[in-house]
Amino acid sequence: MSANSVYLAYLVAAVLFILTLKGLSSPMTSRRGNMFGMIGMAIAVLTTLSLTHNVGLIVLAILVGGTVGSVVARRVEMTQMPEMVAAMHSLVGLAAVLVAMAAFNNPVAYGIALPGEMLHSSNRIELFIGTFVGAITFTGSIIAFLKLSARLSGKPLRFAGQHWLNLGLGISMLGFGIAFFLSPSWTPFLIMTAIALLLGVLLIMPIGGADMPVVISMLNSYSGWAAAGIGFTLNNNMLIIAGSLVGSSGAILSYIMCRAMNRAFLNVILGGFGGGEAAAASDDGVQKTYRSGSADDAAFLMGNADSVIIVPGYGLAVARAQHAIKEMSNALTSKGVKVRYAIHPVAGRMPGHMNVLLAEAEVPYDQVVEMDEINNEFADTDVVLVIGANDVVNPAAKNDKSSPIYGMPILEVHKARTVLVVKRSMATGYAGLDNDLFYMDKTMMVFGDAKKVVEDVIKALA
Amino acid sequence: MSGVVDPFVMNLTVFVLAIFIGYHVVWNVTPALHTPLMAVTNAVSGIIIVGAMLAAKPEEMDIGTILGLVAVALAAVNVFGGFLVTQRMLSMFKKKGK
Numbered sequence: 036m037s038a039n040s041v042y043l044a045y046l047v048a049a050v051l052f053i054l055t056l057k058g059l060s061s062p063m064t065s066r067r068g069n070m071f072g073m074i075g076m077a078i079a080v081l082t083t084l085s086l087t088h089n090v091g092l093i094v095l096a097i098l099v100g101g102t103v104g105s106v107v108a109r110r111v112e113m114t115q116m117p118e119m120v121a122a123m124h125s126l127v128g129l130a131a132v133l134v135a136m137a138a139f140n141n142p143v144a145y146g147i148a149l150p151g152e153m154l155h156s157s158n159r160i161e162l163f164i165g166t167f168v169g170a171i172t173f174t175g176s177i178i179a180f181l182k183l184s185a186r187l188s189g190k191p192l193r194f195a196g197q198h199w200l201n202l203g204l205g206i207s208m209l210g211f212g213i214a215f216f217l218s219p220s221w222t223p224f225l226i227m228t229a230i231a232l233l234l235g236v237l238l239i240m241p242i243g244g245a246d247m248p249v250v251i252s253m254l255n256s257y258s259g260w261a262a263a264g265i266g267f268t269l270n271n272n273m274l275i276i277a278g279s280l281v282g283s284s285g286a287i288l289s290y291i292m293c294r295a296m297n298r299a300f301l302n303v304i305l306g307g308f309g310g311g312e313a314a315a316a317s318d319d320g321v322q323k324t325y326r327s328g329s330a331d332d333a334a335f336l337m338g339n340a341d342s343v344i345i346v347p348g349y350g351l352a353v354a355r356a357q358h359a360i361k362e363m364s365n366a367l368t369s370k371g372v373k374v375r376y377a378i379h380p381v382a383g384r385m386p387g388h389m390n391v392l393l394a395e396a397e398v399p400y401d402q403v404v405e406m407d408e409i410n411n412e413f414a415d416t417d418v419v420l421v422i423g424a425n426d427v428v429n430p431a432a433k434n435d436k437s438s439p440i441y442g443m444p445i446l447e448v449h450k451a452r453t454v455l456v457v458k459r460s461m462a463t464g465y466a467g468l469d470n471d472l473f474y475m476d477k478t479m480m481v482f483g484d485a486k487k488v489v490e491d492v493i494k495a496l497a
Numbered sequence: 498m499s500g501v502v503d504p505f506v507m508n509l510t511v512f513v514l515a516i517f518i519g520y521h522v523v524w525n526v527t528p529a530l531h532t533p534l535m536a537v538t539n540a541v542s543g544i545i546i547v548g549a550m551l552a553a554k555p556e557e558m559d560i561g562t563i564l565g566l567v568a569v570a571l572a573a574v575n576v577f578g579g580f581l582v583t584q585r586m587l588s589m590f591k592k593k594g595k
Binding site (some may be wrong): 041049052053055056061062066068069072076079080083084086087088089093096097098099100101103104105107109111113116119120123124127129130131133134136137138141142144145156161184192196203232243251252255258259261262263265266267269270271272273274275276277278279280281282283284285288291296319328368378380385386387388390391394395400401402405430449 | 498503504505507508511512516517518519520522523524525526527528529530531532533534535536537538539540541542543544545546547548549550552553554555556558559560561562564565566567568569570571572573574575576577578579580581582583584585586587588589590591592593
C-alpha cells in the first residue's frame with residue numbers, strides 16, 4: 036500500500052470514530068455509532084497490518100488480547116464498570132510506554148530517522164511527553180483500579196510534604212527529559228520513565244472517596260493524550276486524531292464531574308475531601324427529631340400519590356435493589372401513579388453509572404431524568420423516594436453557607452410534598468455531613484436494607 | 498514563505514482540529530450515556546495498537562519488535578473489550594413498551 040492510500044484509510048477510520056461519539060447523543064443512534072467505531076478500528080488495524088512483515092505474530096497477539104478483552108466484556112458486572120474502565124486505561128498507558136521504547140530502540144523502522152541517524156530532536160521531545168503521560172496513566176490507573184475494586188482502601192492516603200515530593204519528582208523527571216533531549220540514550224530515558232511511573236502512584240494515592248468519578252475521567256483523558264503523544268513521535272495522524280478525541284472527551288467528563296460537586300479541578304487533583312477532614316460538621320448539640328415509618332407506610336403513601344420520583348444513589352446498586360425497584364415502579368404504574376427517576380451527575384462511581392445500572396434492570400430510559408431537567412418538577416410532586424443517596428439531596432448545599440458542600444448542585448427533593456428516605460441508619464454520607472432533609476416535617480425515614488424495604492413495599496402494594 | 502513544512506506543524510494542525518471536533522461532539526453526548534462514552538473511548542484509545550503494530554513490523558526480531566507485540570496484545574484487550582462492553586451496555590437502553 037502506498038503511504039497516501041494508508042493515510043486515506045486512516046482518514047476514513049477517523050471520520051468513523053467521530054461518528055461513534057456523535058451517535059452517543061441519543062440511545063437510539065448509539066448502537067449504530069458503536070458499529071461505526073468497530074468498522075473504523077478494523078480499517079485502521081487492517082491497513083496497518085498490510086505494512087508489517089510479522090503478520091502471523093501480530094495476528095496471534097491480537098487474538099490473545101482480543102480473547103481476554105471479549106471474555107472480560109462479557110463477564111463484567113455493571114457495578115464493576117468503573118474498575119474495568121480503570122484497568123483498561125492502564126493498558127493503554129503501558130502500551131504507549133512500550134511503543135515509545137520500541138521507537139527509541141529502532142527509529143529507522145518507524146521512518147522517523149534515516150539509517151545511521153539519531154532520533155530527531157523534535158521527536159525526542161514528543162517521545163518524552165508520550166512516555167511520561169503513558170507511564171503516569173499506567174500506574175495511576177492501577178491505583179485507581181485497586182481503589183475502585185476495594186483491594187486498596189478507598190480513603191485518600193496523604194502524608195506531610197507530599198506536594199513537595201511530587202514537585203521535586205516532577206522537576207527531576209523534566210531534568211532527565213532534558214538530558215535525554217541533549218544526548219538520547221537509554222539511561223536518562225529509563226530513569227525518566229521510572230520517575231513517571233512513581234509519580235502516577237503518588238498522584239492518585241491521595242485522591243479517593245467521592246472524587247473517584249473525577250479521577251477515572253481524568254485518567255480517561257490522559258490515556259487519550261498518551262496515544263496522541265505517541266502519534267506525534269511517529270508522525271501518525273491516526274493516533275493523533277483518535278488520541279485527541281479521547282483526550283478531550285475525558286477532559287470534558289472531568290469538568291462535568293467537578294461542576295456537579297462544585298469543586299475546582301486542581302483542588303481534586305491535589306487530594307483531600309472524600310474522607311475524614313470534612314467531618315467536623317456543625318453539631319449544635321440540639322437533639323433533632325425525625326419521623327420514621329415502615330415499608331407499609333411507604334407503600335400507602337406512594338400508592339395513593341399521583342406522581343412519585345425515585346432518587347437512586349450508589350447504595351441502591353450496592354444492595355442490588357435495581358430489579359426490585361423496577362418491579363416496585365411497575366406496581367405503582369399499574370395503579371396509575373406517574374413514576375420517574377431523578378439522576379444526579381455524580382450518582383454512582385463514574386459518570387452516567389446510575390443510568391447504566393437502571394438500564395440493566397430494564398428501567399425504560401425515558402423514565403430516567405437528569406438533574407437539570409427534573410429539578411423544577413419536585414415542587415409539583417407528591418412523593419419522592421430517596422434510596423441509597425444522601426449528599427446529593429442535602430438542602431444545606433443550597434441554604435447553609437457554612438456547609439462544606441455549599442454551592443454543590445443538588446436534587447431539590449425537599450420541595451416535594453412528602454419525602455421518603457430509605458437508609459440503613461442515620462449515618463452520614465461520603466462528605467460526613469448531617470442532612471437536614473431527614474429532620475423535615477414532611478420527611479419519613481424508612482430504615483433497613485434497600486432491597487428488603489423495596490420488596491416489602493411491593494408486597495404491601497399488591 | 499519558502500521551504501518544506503515541518504511534520505511537527507502538520508501534526509499540530511491535525512491535533513488542534515481534532516480537539517475542537519472532540520470538544521463539540523462530546524458536549525452533545527447525553528449524560529445518560531456517559532458510562533458507555535467512557536467505555537467506547539477506551540476502545541478508541543486502543544488505537545495505540547497501530548503504533549504497536551508498527552513497532553512489531555521489522556522482519557528481524559529484537560527487543561523492539563517483542564515490546565511491540567506485547568503492546569499489540571495489550572491494546573487488543575482494549576479494542577475488543579471496549580467495543581463489546583459498550584455494545585452490551587447500549588443494548589440495555591430501551592424505551593418504554595419495547
